[in-house]
Amino acid sequence: MAYKTVERPVLTTAEKLYLPAVMKGLGLTLKYFLKRKKFTRQYPEEPTVVPEGYRGLPSLVKDDEGRVKCVACSMCEWVCPPEAIRVIPGELPGDDPVEKGPKEFELDTLRCIFCGLCEEACPEEAIFLSETFEYCGRSREEMIFGKEKLLEIGGVRAEGVKKWKKEADAGFSRKGPRR
């Protein structure tokens, strides 16, 4: 078997004492202790600022007229890999061209993996991954968030798809009044 003989290093007296090396190390520690950059944040007293594009809890949004943008098409429910979303559609009253909306919208936050596919699939730009990451509950049931809670987290987004707005505002059609 091939082998190689390694020569042991010859230590000086100072090195044999170890103490100078220990002092040197302690000095370095002291240097960083005195003039370091602080990375620690005093969470939760000091709120955390999340980076742009952060994928937090999915949430529902309203438009600037206070209307729920979701039309309960269930694309998010379909695409959701862990099946965390459950939409129960319902008919909306009145004669708005938007006939359908979510009667219930459940998000099982314990199942959600924050992949963002729901946001990507949504044709109405009604669901967004928010910056919310702090939420808790005492039971599994409490961790299933309903429509109201998700709307509260999502807030208002004026921009984006407002498919129905354009024509409703015009109020008339070139072919005569709207019937």
Added chain:
Amino acid sequence: MPTLTIDGREITVEPGTTVIRAAEMLGIHIPRYCWHPGLSIAGNCRICQVEVVKPKLRFPCTVSCNLVASDGMEILTDSEAARKARADVMEFLLLNHPLDCPICDQAGECLLQEYSYAVGRDKSRFDEEKVHKSKRVRFSEEIVYDGERCILCTRCVRFMKEVAGEEQLAVVERGDHAEIAVAYGRELTSPYSMNIVDLCPVGALTSADFRFKSRVWFLTNVPSTCTSCARGCSITVGARWEKIQRLTPRENPDVNRWWMCDHGRLNWKYVHAPDRLGKALVKDAGRLAPADTDEAVRRAHQLVNRFVTKRGADGLFGLVSARLTNEEIFLAREYLAGVAGVKNLDVRPRTGEGDDFLITADKNPNSLGASLIGIAPEEGAVGLEGFAEAVKAGRIRGAVFFGEDVDHDPEALAALDSLEFLVVMDYHLTETARKADVVLPGVTWAEKEGTITNVDGWVSRLNRAIRPPGEARPDLSLLGGLLAAARPEEEGLDRPEAVFEALGKAVPAFAGIRYADLYSRSGRVAVKAAAAAD
């Protein structure tokens, strides 16, 4: 007989066959909106255009639904010219379409979506204001119309006229204001009106019952058979979350073609009624108390066995439902007539109004099966009609009701109180079941497998679409349990397939039908019970 070539494949057809039908025979799908095999040719949607290479036409493309095949004809269904023609038609059809697919119930089974995906363009060139028409118009209790989605193919109008035989719908107004409406001075009252919801190739006609309940791609579709009358239309059960969402007719040339009646389509709510039995009940000190199912089956057999040993089978009455499957009725007869020797066997007849199309006057789905298997009082024995009297006279002292009740007859119901024992198997707690000593928890048609024989002798399959509630079990397994308790030395019989085989051996009418042949998504779904029709 003309021989023509479609996409390079030759086919010889009957004279008068249209090109779209000839293509269908070759398995080539030509897009269509207004054309339906069960309706007359309208030729108004123009999406079925194909390129006619021979004979030479003035324009290369024409509609295939109204083009009669001729000898030496050469057709290309997917050539560049044909695709271009269809793309142009799509553009016109979508000019004023609201594109509200996220809201529309038809999404997922919409022909506009399908053909748009195949030949349509991704952006509309139309930048004018779209024409607005009436939305959410109630044609009837059950049908909602959306004029903006409608492409005016008139399938619904033709269905009402040609199939339902009642002209209740019409096209009103002209040009781009044209809409479908209930004809002036009429109402949409046909008992077959909901077929127009299935017929509608787009989302213009939707069912009020199914409206916004679930997107269609979430449904688990199980082929089954309607049990609302003796016609036994082939249906598809769409279920989700262990709940039926809708029933739709399934093509079956022998029984119902493409149609079914509205009553059958909507008659599934009782499957999810709150009075469903989820547990066996056994009378304990005068009150029904929940019990283990196997225990209840043993107890039921014990009651029957004791009675027969003590008093003989003449004092025992057996009521077997004609709503049960062939297999269940067969096992019920095996148990009652074969094991206990009961001669007083009967079914409860159910009659109502029928018509000359699909709805039969007999409302029991399996009357023919029951009579073929031999559920009828023997000469001189007690039938359901004489039941109350026979109990009063002391002739009948015990009864077994399989899947049936006598709630309709107050006299019979009162007579149950003076019985020595009563065993009931049912899917819900009827008044009759409340008086029983043992209640066995059965299931409905949606939760079990088996076959039923329709009025003309066609045998079709039921398939399990949803899970039964609680500890309820398919009736066949309960009956199998009773038989096993009676004949412990024999091999158990509670698989539908095995029972059907045994049925074929015992009842000649069912011989020669293979159980496995009955379950098929396409082709022949029903096999005629040989001696049944006559």
